[in-house]
Amino acid sequence: MASRMSGADRREQVLAVAAPEFAQHGLHGASTEAIAREAGITQAYVFRMFGTKKALFLELVTAAFSRVSDGMLDAAQGADGLEALSRMGAQYYGLLADRTSLLLQLQGMAACGDTEVRDVVRERFSAMWQAAAGATGLDAVTVKSFLAYGMLLNAGAALDVDEVDEPWASGVRTRIEPGLFAHITSETNR
Numbered sequence: 001m002a003s004r005m006s007g008a009d010r011r012e013q014v015l016a017v018a019a020p021e022f023a024q025h026g027l028h029g030a031s032t033e034a035i036a037r038e039a040g041i042t043q044a045y046v047f048r049m050f051g052t053k054k055a056l057f058l059e060l061v062t063a064a065f066s067r068v069s070d071g072m073l074d075a076a077q078g079a080d081g082l083e084a085l086s087r088m089g090a091q092y093y094g095l096l097a098d099r100t101s102l103l104l105q106l107q108g109m110a111a112c113g114d115t116e117v118r119d120v121v122r123e124r125f126s127a128m129w130q131a132a133a134g135a136t137g138l139d140a141v142t143v144k145s146f147l148a149y150g151m152l153l154n155a156g157a158a159l160d161v162d163e164v165d166e167p168w169a170s171g172v173r174t175r176i177e178p179g180l181f182a183h184i185t186s187e188t189n190r
């Protein structure tokens with residue numbers, strides 16, 4: 001039987017158990033029964049806390065995107081322009097260690113055939129765009145290039161490229177140097 005926990009603690013426990021389940025199996029493949037079993041509670045209790053499996057998934061996907069947006073904003077404090085972008089990029093490398101969070105972002109994108117999921121992922125991607133654009137003051141082309149590199153890094157983390165000893169994987173792992181985005185602007189991209 002499950003030990004007594006406050007509702008808030010139990011909720012955090014279920015989120016911690018559910019994150020890797022959804023990261024590995026996605027919205028439709030994840031098992032609320034497995035989540036409940038690992039948390040030591042009933043499946044009915046999971047649904048009482050979150051309402052639906054999709055609501056639990058969306059809470060996790062939202063948190064995964066927010067972790068990145070919030071981390072980028074924190075890193076950029078006190079800077080703007082390319083300096084802020086460079087700080088955001090350095091922060092992002094640290095976030096790559098949280099593979100579960102990155103997989104949750106990708107699972108959210110993969111589930112965008114569902115309009116409710118798509119709306120949440122759009123909102124969170126918009127927040128990430130706004131974090132990069134707002135903190136840096138840079139043009140759309142530079143922000144787009146920055147986020148495109150980030151998506152490649154997400155794919156690399158999902159593919160576990162650190163475990164692959166091949167030239168393509170080495171290329172994906174290459175650290176982006178701070179000056180990379182200096183030449184990528186709306187001016188140079190006409």
